[in-house]
Amino acid sequence: MNSSTYNSVFDDCFHSILSAVESANVSNRPFPHFLFQNILPESVYFRLLETFPPIENYSELGKYAGTEGQTRYRCSLTQEGLQGMDSESQATWKAVRDALGHPTVKAAVFRQLSEGLTYRYSVPRDEVENVRAYPKTEIYHEKSGYSIKPHPDTRKKVVTMQIALPADDSQSHLGTEFYRLSPLGLLAKPVGFTKVMTTPFQPNSGYAFVVLNTKFKRSWHGRSELEENSGERNSLLHLYYGDVENSDHEVYEKFYAPTPQLKAAA
Numbered sequence: 001m002n003s004s005t006y007n008s009v010f011d012d013c014f015h016s017i018l019s020a021v022e023s024a025n026v027s028n029r030p031f032p033h034f035l036f037q038n039i040l041p042e043s044v045y046f047r048l049l050e051t052f053p054p055i056e057n058y059s060e061l062g063k064y065a066g067t068e069g070q071t072r073y074r075c076s077l078t079q080e081g082l083q084g085m086d087s088e089s090q091a092t093w094k095a096v097r098d099a100l101g102h103p104t105v106k107a108a109v110f111r112q113l114s115e116g117l118t119y120r121y122s123v124p125r126d127e128v129e130n131v132r133a134y135p136k137t138e139i140y141h142e143k144s145g146y147s148i149k150p151h152p153d154t155r156k157k158v159v160t161m162q163i164a165l166p167a168d169d170s171q172s173h174l175g176t177e178f179y180r181l182s183p184l185g186l187l188a189k190p191v192g193f194t195k196v197m198t199t200p201f202q203p204n205s206g207y208a209f210v211v212l213n214t215k216f217k218r219s220w221h222g223r224s225e226l227e228e229n230s231g232e233r234n235s236l237l238h239l240y241y242g243d244v245e246n247s248d249h250e251v252y253e254k255f256y257a258p259t260p261q262l263k264a265a266a
Contacts, residue, residue: 002091009095012041017099021108024208030180030196031219032116033209037202039163044096045204049167051089052234057081058141071146071226074237075139078250100238101135101251109159109208109240116210117158119217133158133240134247134256139165142233147225150179150193152218153211156246160219161208161238164201174233175199176207179220193220201233208238 017039024034040048058073075081077097082090099105107129110117117128153160162176175198182194199207212219226233241247244256254261 002087005088006091006095009044009092010099013044013096013099014102014105016041016044017105018108021105021112021208024112026112028115030178031209031212031217032113032119033178033207033219034112035199035205035207037205039206040096040204042204044092045165047092048096049165051085051092053082053093053139054084057083058139071143073141075141076248077137077139078248081138096236097137097248098251098254100137100236101248101255103255106133106135106240109161113159113208113210116212116219120158120210120212120214131158133242134244134252135238135240136246136248136251137236137238140233140235140237142226144226144228144230146223146233148222150177150190150220150222152213152220155211155213156241156243157211157239158242159208159210159240161206161240162199163206163236163238164203165234165236166201166203169202171231171233172200172202173198174223174226174230175201176221176223179222181220189224190222201235206235 020036020039021034024036026032026034053075058075060070061072061074077093082093085093110129110131110133114125114128117123117131118125121128121131123131164171164175177198178196179190179193180196181192184194209219209221244252247256
């Protein structure tokens with residue numbers, strides 16, 4: 001891996017991500033979330049679009065197979081997931097992963113989502129950044145025919161965050177849909193829900209929300225079927241899990257282990 005590229009990209013991304021999170025538009029309807037824009041430096045963003053890992057590095061998510069075949073794939077940003085790429089490309093993707101996974105960024109994300117985290121964990125707002133959670137960042141690739149029904153996410157997840165990776169604004173309508181339960185939705189699709197909003201699927205933008213899956217509050221979200229002319233839908237899914245087992249172990253060892261080799265941003 002190219003260490004000079006890694007250090008430069010990491011430092012630039014760390015500050016850019018932190019700024020985007022701290023200036024994000026926060027809302028508690030239909031559940032606690034925030035929207036952000038320009039989260040990565042523009043030069044880094046377009047470098048990612050030019051250096052996606054080879055398709056053989058992606059794994060199929062079988063339950064999303066449509067009539068035309070598989071519609072959803074993912075690729076980890078680990079050494080294994082980035083194998084076969086040149087050292088500079090590997091360094092760029094790992095630097096982005098590590099900047100997103102840095103504990104300082106995690107603390108900022110959790111502070112922005114304090115309303116939901118306070119509800120879920122019954123902790124004071126000034127302590128939400130200390131909620132135990134460990135990151136995992138993966139590339140997701142979806143094709144025409146992909147859809148996912150309204151769901152709140154598993155309780156294993158603490159926060160779900162997604163960064164859209166389109167080349168331009170032509171896919172802006174393909175974002176994640178947020179819902180609320182509604183008897184008025186019985187005649188709508190999806191049945192029983194009212195769509196509150198669709199997050200913009202625009203370059204370098206995205207959202208984050210607290211995973212709520214209780215009797216009284218749930219973070220209902222999903223995605224209507226991608227139509228035939230939708231093109232490829234690429235994104236970074238950045239998740240915080242409540243246990244180490246589901247996290248990215250490379251990031252855990254670097255930042256969260258009992259004796260981490262913490263990289264401080266310049």
